[in-house]
Amino acid sequence: MKFDKTLMTMMLGTALAVFPAFAQEEAEQSQEVTVLALGSFVKSTTQNGIEQSTSNSAGVLANYRYFFNRYNGVEANYAFTSDTQNYGAGGSLAAIDSRFHELSAAYVLRLPGKWITPFALAGSGGLMFDPKNFTGANTQARAAFVYGAGADINMSKRLFMRAEYRGLVYNSPTFGIPGLAGTDRITHKAEPTVGFGFRF
16 A cells, blocks of 8 residues: 555656656747749750750749747648749740749658758649740649758847758640640659848
8 A cells, every 4th residue: 555655756757857847848839931033944855855054043032931849840831933944945836925823731750959950851732834935835833742851050049041852843834725635744853051040
C-alpha cells in the first residue's frame, strides 16, 4: 500500500514537472509572412524531337507559415513570373509569352537558432500557365511537386531576412495547341529567392 502511494506520488510529480515543458512548447507557436524576389530557371528538354526551353525571368513570391512548435510547421505560397515558352530551336515552332502563377503548400522543418534558422520543406501545388500573345493557345494548369531549403537570418525578434532555394517538378505546358500535342514532359524549375519577413 505504501509502495502504491509512493508510485502515485512519483507519477503525479513527474506529470507536474513535465507539464510546463509541454505548455512552453505550445507557447512557441508562431506565424510568419514573407515577401521574396525570385529568379526562375527552367531546364530545357526535348520530347518527340521538339526542344522546349523557357526564358530566364524574375518574379515575386508571397509566403505564409504557421508553426505548431519550434520545429514543425506548414506554409502556403503564391508566386508570379512572366516568361517565354519556346518550342523548337530558338522558338522556330512557337514562342509563347505567358504568365506563370503558382499556388502551393508544404510541410516545413526548421532548426531554430539565435541568429540563423535553417529549414527544409516539401509539398505540392498547382501551376497555371496563362498565354498572352498566341492565337489558339489556352490557359493550362499543371500539378507540381515542390521542395526547398534555406535559412532565416534574424535582424530582430520579429524581423528577418530569408534566403531560399526552391525546386518545382511538373509536366511542361502545351497550351492545348494541336501542333504541340505529345510534347509535354517532366521538367524542373529552379527558384532561388531572397526577401524579408515578419514573425508574429
